[in-house]
Amino acid sequence: MTYPSWSYYPRNTRPPKWATDLVGAVASHHSEIDTAPVRADGADRLTSDYVLAKIRSSMEAIGYTVESGKQASQKITRPVLFGEDGRPQISYDIDAFHDELGIAVEVEAGRGSNGNADYRDIVRTSLLLDANFFVLMMPISYHFKSGGRPQVVTGYANSRGQLDAIYASQRLRLPFDGVLLIGY
16 A cells, blocks of 8 residues: 555646645655554554654655744744734634645644544635645544544544545535645
8 A cells, every 4th residue: 555645636636746745755754653553652643743743844845834833933823814904813823834835734643533623624724815725634543442442533534535525515615726635
């Protein structure tokens, strides 16, 4: 199987070079962030901050500005609405942005794959100004215990199903030129 798993939308559009470049950047960190197997090192319980830290330098090398921490100066904040005197009135924090191409990136992990974070990310990122493309990164699988029993959530497959439905039904039109879903 190819790593990482990925899908580009709409399905009738050839994936652009930036998409394959980003997939390649993620692939270069395969051993550090792969969530498909249950691993003794706990890699199936990665946080989104951990994943983002591992791929940050590779993303920066291809033009992305990437969140580097939780302090205001380390976050990537993008405007949604402007208010008085042209100042941003509503803004959202995202994980990374490519200014030249208008690519907004959100990385989810663990509970994000189990808590409908993909819906939230799709809606919130749709509201960002200058976001021409959207990238959503989800774990291939998230392993956890509930009531002492092992459970697995297939975040990438679940998000792929959501995006397949959105694009196939055409009842909800996303404001992006394209969406890249990456399963790590």
